Amino acid sequence: MQVHADYYDGRTSRRRTVWLEVTGETARVSGDDIARESPLSTLTVSEPMGAAPRLVTFPDGAFCEIHDHAAFDAMLAATGYDEGSVSRWQRSPRWVAGSLVGLLLLAWLGYRFGIPLAARAIADELPQEAVSRIGKDAWETIDAKVFEPSRLPAARRAALTRRFDAMPEASRTPHRIEFRSSKRIGANAFALPSGIIVVSDRLVELADRDDEIIGVLAHELGHVEHRHAMRMVLESTIVGLVLTWYVGDVSGLAASAPAAILQARYSRDLEREADEFAADMMKANGLSPAALADMLDALEHDRTPRPDADRGPTIPDFLASHPPTDERKRYLRDAVR
Amino acid sequence: MDTESTGAAPAAETEYAFSFSGDGREYFRIWIVNLGLSILTVGIYSAWAKVRRMQYFYRHTSLAGANFNYHGNPTTILKGRIVALVLLGTYNLAFKISPIVGGITVLVMAAVLPWLLWRSLRFRLFNTSYRGLRFGFHGRVGTAYLVFLWWPILTVVTGYLLAPIAHHRIKRWQHSRSAYGGTEFSFAPCVGAFYKTYLKTSGLSFLVLVAGGFVLATLAGGLSTTGARFSPIFLLVPLGLYLLILLAVVPYFQSRIANLVWSRTTLADHRFASTLSATRLAYIGATNLLGTVFTLGLYRPFAQIRMARYRVECMSLLAAGDLDAFVAGERQSDGAAGEEAADFFDIDIAL
Numbered sequence: 256m257q258v259h260a261d262y263y264d265g266r267t268s269r270r271r272t273v274w275l276e277v278t279g280e281t282a283r284v285s286g287d288d289i290a291r292e293s294p295l296s297t298l299t300v301s302e303p304m305g306a307a308p309r310l311v312t313f314p315d316g317a318f319c320e321i322h323d324h325a326a327f328d329a330m331l332a333a334t335g336y337d338e339g340s341v342s343r344w345q346r347s348p349r350w351v352a353g354s355l356v357g358l359l360l361l362a363w364l365g366y367r368f369g370i371p372l373a374a375r376a377i378a379d380e381l382p383q384e385a386v387s388r389i390g391k392d393a394w395e396t397i398d399a400k401v402f403e404p405s406r407l408p409a410a411r412r413a414a415l416t417r418r419f420d421a422m423p424e425a426s427r428t429p430h431r432i433e434f435r436s437s438k439r440i441g442a443n444a445f446a447l448p449s450g451i452i453v454v455s456d457r458l459v460e461l462a463d464r465d466d467e468i469i470g471v472l473a474h475e476l477g478h479v480e481h482r483h484a485m486r487m488v489l490e491s492t493i494v495g496l497v498l499t500w501y502v503g504d505v506s507g508l509a510a511s512a513p514a515a516i517l518q519a520r521y522s523r524d525l526e527r528e529a530d531e532f533a534a535d536m537m538k539a540n541g542l543s544p545a546a547l548a549d550m551l552d553a554l555e556h557d558r559t560p561r562p563d564a565d566r567g568p569t570i571p572d573f574l575a576s577h578p579p580t581d582e583r584k585r586y587l588r589d590a591v592r
Numbered sequence: 593m594d595t596e597s598t599g600a601a602p603a604a605e606t607e608y609a610f611s612f613s614g615d616g617r618e619y620f621r622i623w624i625v626n627l628g629l630s631i632l633t634v635g636i637y638s639a640w641a642k643v644r645r646m647q648y649f650y651r652h653t654s655l656a657g658a659n660f661n662y663h664g665n666p667t668t669i670l671k672g673r674i675v676a677l678v679l680l681g682t683y684n685l686a687f688k689i690s691p692i693v694g695g696i697t698v699l700v701m702a703a704v705l706p707w708l709l710w711r712s713l714r715f716r717l718f719n720t721s722y723r724g725l726r727f728g729f730h731g732r733v734g735t736a737y738l739v740f741l742w743w744p745i746l747t748v749v750t751g752y753l754l755a756p757i758a759h760h761r762i763k764r765w766q767h768s769r770s771a772y773g774g775t776e777f778s779f780a781p782c783v784g785a786f787y788k789t790y791l792k793t794s795g796l797s798f799l800v801l802v803a804g805g806f807v808l809a810t811l812a813g814g815l816s817t818t819g820a821r822f823s824p825i826f827l828l829v830p831l832g833l834y835l836l837i838l839l840a841v842v843p844y845f846q847s848r849i850a851n852l853v854w855s856r857t858t859l860a861d862h863r864f865a866s867t868l869s870a871t872r873l874a875y876i877g878a879t880n881l882l883g884t885v886f887t888l889g890l891y892r893p894f895a896q897i898r899m900a901r902y903r904v905e906c907m908s909l910l911a912a913g914d915l916d917a918f919v920a921g922e923r924q925s926d927g928a929a930g931e932e933a934a935d936f937f938d939i940d941i942a943l
Contacts, residue, residue: 261657261658263658263723263724264724265724265725265920266724266919266920267724267725267773267916267917267918267919267920268722268723268724268725268773268915268916268917268918268919269723269916269917270657270658270723270916301647301651302644302647304622304647304648304651304652305613305614305615305618305619305648305652306613306614306615306652307613307648307651307652307659308651308659310651310661316724317724318724320658320659341625341626341629341640341644344625345621345622345625345626346621350625351621351624351625353628354624354625354627354628354629355624355628355890357628357631357632358624358627358628358631361631361632362631391690488685492681492685496677496680496681
């Protein structure tokens with residue numbers, strides 16, 4: 256069997272038109288002033304790749320470029336050539352369809368479970384100082400710009416703080432409660448990675464009884480205890496990395512919008528975890544988790560625009576980045592039993 | 593005729609157009625199976641996938657009846673990928689821990705990047721061959737620091753007035769220190785032309801920003817329902833402008849620079865020509881982006897083939913005589929750490 260080929264010797268760019276033929280276990284190349292032989296076992300054949308020429312390479316780097324696919328395929332079949340598994344898989348419809356389905360499934364699993372688990376594992380391993388440092392500078396800036404000192408009586412603030420800190424869970428997790436007044440954020444509370452828990456005056460005013468405020472503090476302590484801020488940072492880093500790798504040449508822009516959307520889902524999971532922590536903590540201290548549900552009720556009814564409030568951009572409401580409130584209240588009221 | 597070319601065309605020149613025979617459907621199959629395997633092996637197989645991908649694109653590129661080839665080694669590439677991943681992860685995390693750690697990380701990366709880019713140039717070129725001869729890059733690592741660190745700093749410090757010169761220096765270094773076999777490429781300087789292109793691009797940017805900004809702001813105002821001054825809809829205006837710049841101004845700039853740079857590049861007595869059209873490039877880029885977004889990314893392999901085909905087929909070689917006279921150069925081999933890192937940080941320094 257013979258096939259037409261272009262021969263290059265690897266030492267010059269000269270193209271030689273040759274015939275490549277196989278007899279027994281030997282391949283022979285013959286053409287204008289070139290004649291050489293080589294045992295089949297010493298030659299490497301390139302993978303089939305659509306319209307690209309096939310390459311038969313000699314041990315010294317010289318090779319034949321073959322454009323006649325039909326004749327070459329026939330020659331390969333006759334000599335028992337095995338193209339390799341991956342090459343065959345690439346051309347099999349079953350493998351292609353399977354890869355597509357498998358890919359989508361794995362991507363979803365990785366997103367839903369893999370990344371959160373990895374983030375949790377890493378966050379738990381980090382030393383406390385690293386965790387505390389995140390957001391420290393941000394807090395000092397926000398405190399100066401957005402907040403004013405609390406207008407609640409000092410005794411009230413001290414009493415709430417003392418009561419909360421007396422609980423065993425509170426002494427186990429380093430934290431500091433800060434009360435602040437702010438027209439912009441309304442009734443709100445949030446926790447920083449460094450352990451600072453910020454509570455707004457309006458939230459305290461809205462509560463019917465102290466247990467409700469304790470519930471909110473317990474929820475925020477849950478965020479601190481489980482290092483949620485660190486986990487969110489890690490999750491967003493990993494999601495960002497994966498999207499950057501995938502989207503590649505369309506630059507960071509296309510990756511950041513989907514990243515933000517994907518991130519929201521992780522927030523809701525962490526909020527649920529904080530609710531569970533709060534329910535457990537309250538029950539352990541003889542309080543009813545329903546108190547937190549009542550607080551959520553009060554916060555929901557407070558979501559009317561205040562005429563005296565600044566009409567500038569507002570920090571998201573306690574309820575906005577959290578799971579549906581009805582769902583949370585149901586969970587908390589059920590946890591009483 | 594390009595009025596900025598270096599001289600009259602010599603007699604008896606043959607024009608060979610580069611051509612690309614890749615097919616989207618065929619490449620999609622290769623791409624998806626390789627992506628699946630990469631994920632199953634937690635990314636390890638990705639190095640082999642990359643070799644396959646490069647071979648697909650190179651072997652489907654032909655010139656004067658012969659095709660290109662890629663010789664990258666998968667294990668070397670795997671090592672390079674691990675280095676790149678560590679760098680990227682560190683960069684992302686560093687800023688979130690504290691500005692100081694972030695600042696130190698940036699300094700370290702700035703120190704290492706020129707070296708990585710230099711390695712990337714050497715590796716990419718050495719692993720490319722045509723008619724059995726390897727390409728090569730003979731620039732020295734010291735010049736890499738001059739060109740990728742010193743000149744950019746100088747540019748920023750002088751308010752970007754030196755940007756065209758800095759860019760020109762990069763291209764000049766890249767092209768004049770590259771070689772095919774034992775023959776070096778040459779690059780005829782054209783700083784003036786670079787300045788002209790930068791000026792025209794600035795003018796275009798200004799136009800796009802003003803006109804685009806006006807149109808988008810009006811649209812946003814019309815769509816906004818609350819009438820408040822800071823409705824979130826207005827956040828879309830800078831986003832829209834960014835997209836306009838990316839999809840309209842960047843292709844203009846890229847096509848002009850590429851065409852200019854190739855018109856100044858020669859190899860022995862042979863010349864090159866590049867005829868990229870800004871509008872066509874913009875159109876392909878925009879439709880590729882739309883396709884990729886609306887298919888949740890599955891269109892990407894088709895997009896890559898489409899873009900590669902256009903870029904390749906706009907290139908041609910104006911050969912003075914036959915192409916048989918080149919001889920191999922000396923052996924040169926390196927690891928791949930540079931190439932992967934440069935890819936990861938989205939720096940396109942392709943020849």
